[in-house]
Amino acid sequence: MSTVPGVGSVRLRPAALTLMAASAVTCLFFFASAACSDDKPSAAELSEVEDIASRTFQSSPAEADFFFAHVTDNLLKTVLFSSREDCMANAVECIGEPSPVLEMKATAIDGKKAHTTVVAPFGTFVLRLIRENGMWKVDAMEATSDDLPPGVKSVDLHLVDFAFDFKAADIPSSGTFGFHVKNDGHQAHEVVVVKLPPGGSVEDALSQMGDDEEPAGLKLFIQPGQTVDMAFQSALAPGRYALVCSFPDVTGPGADPHFSKGMLAEFDVK
Template sequence: MACGGSGNTEVEQTVRSLVASYNGKDASGFLDRLTDRAVQDQYGVPRDQATASVAKSIGDPPIELRRLSNTQVSGLTATIDFEHTSGKVVVVEQVAMVKEGDQWKVDGFKNQPVEIPDGVRTIGVEATEFAFKLDGDVKDGDVGFAVHNLGQQEHELVLARIADGVPLENLVMAIAHAGNQAANAPEGVQEIVAFGSYKPGESGNIVFAKALDPGRYGLFCFFPDINDPEQTPHALKGMYTEFSVPG
C-alpha cells in the first residue's frame, strides 16, 4: 500500500541523511541509519565490529544523489528507489526500510535495472568463453554499454582507463601477477571506471554519470575458469579487448 504524507518525507529524509553521513565521512552517523541486519549484510560483521571497517572506506568515492522515487510505505516498512552515482557510473537501488521506534532505518539494498538514456549511444558487449565482442564503434565518450553474458560461466566486466603504449597482453599479465585485481596493477592502469558481474544468460546496462574522457580503455574478465583445474583467469585465455575515445 502506498501512503502519502509524513511517512514518505521521513523515508526520503533518511536516505538523504545516509548519503550526507557517507559523504561527510561520519561513520557513526552512517551506521546509525542502518539496521543490524543491514550492517551484517553490507560488512559481514556485527555492528560493534563494523565501525573501523566503515571508517576506512566511507566517503570514497563520494555519492551524488540523483533521484528518489516510488516511495511505498506500509505500516512499519517501506521501500524507495534510490538513483545515485557510484564512482563514474549510475546505480539504481531499491532501499528496504523499517521503522524502529520513531526512526526509519535502512534494512537492505537491491540493485535495479538502469536504463541507458535517450540520446546516449548504446554499445552492445557480448561476453562468452573467453572473449568480449563489441557490436559498434565508440565514436565519442557519450556511450552506455548493454552487456549480455552469452556464455556458460559467470563473467565480470572490468572497464579500466589504461596508458597509451602498453601492450594489452602485457597489462593482462601484470594484473594477473597482482592477484587478478586491476586496482593493484602497475601504472599502466590509470583508473577503474566500472565493473560488474553477470551470471550465464544475464544482461545489464552500464550507464555513466557523464561522458567518458578521451583516452584508451580496456575491458577485462579475471574470473577463474571453473572447468580448468588450475582455475586460470579468463583474461589469460583471451577475455580482454580495448577501445579508444577520441580526443
C-alpha cells in the first residue's frame, strides 16, 4: 500500500465505485430481500403477527372461518390432534372454548417465519408462524421454560411414549423442587401434577382433572425433542402426588389418552 497521501485512495476509487454500483443494482433488483436492508421489522409488521396469533389463540367456533384460514395442517395435527377435514366437520368440539390471552411478548420476524410468546391463564407458550400466500399462519405451539429460583433442586423427568421416567428418590422431602423435563417421545406430551387425597389412587387423580380444582403443576404442549424447566408456584405440601398425561395418542385409531397406555406415575413428598 502506498504511503503517499491520496495515492492509495485514488487507486482504490474505481474498484470501490464499481462495487458500490453493483451492490446498488443488486438491491434494487432484489428489493424484497432482507439481505439488501438492515431495517428491522416495523411496529406495524410485528403488530400484524401478534394480532393473527392472538385472534387465532382466542378463536371460538363462531370464528371458525378466521381460525382455519390462519392455521396450518401441522398446527391442527400437533396441538388439536386432528386433521383439517375432521376439525372443520366438528369445529365446536375441535376449536372449543376461547382461551384468553393475558400478554403477548418477544415477537420477532425472520423473513417468512415469525414467533411470539403468549401468556395465558394455563401457561405460557411460543407460537410459531409462517407466511403463506401473503398471509401469516400459526404453524406450531410449544411450551416455554420456567425460571427455577436459586437453590431449588432440579429433578430430571423424561417423557416417553408412554411413560414418565424419573427417580422418585430424587424428590426432596422439603417439596421445594422443579422438574427438568425432556420429551424423548415422538408425540407432544403434557405434565399434570395432581395431589392425591389421603389413601387416594391414581384413578382419583384422573377424576379430579375434570373438576375446577387447579392441579399442583401443569406444563402443556412439550413437543418431541423439547427440553423445558417446570417450576411450581410454591413448595409442594407433604403427601402423595400423581403425574398424568391425557393427550390423545395420534398414532392409534381410537386416539386413546396417553394415561390409558401407562403414562401415569406417583411420587411422595414427605
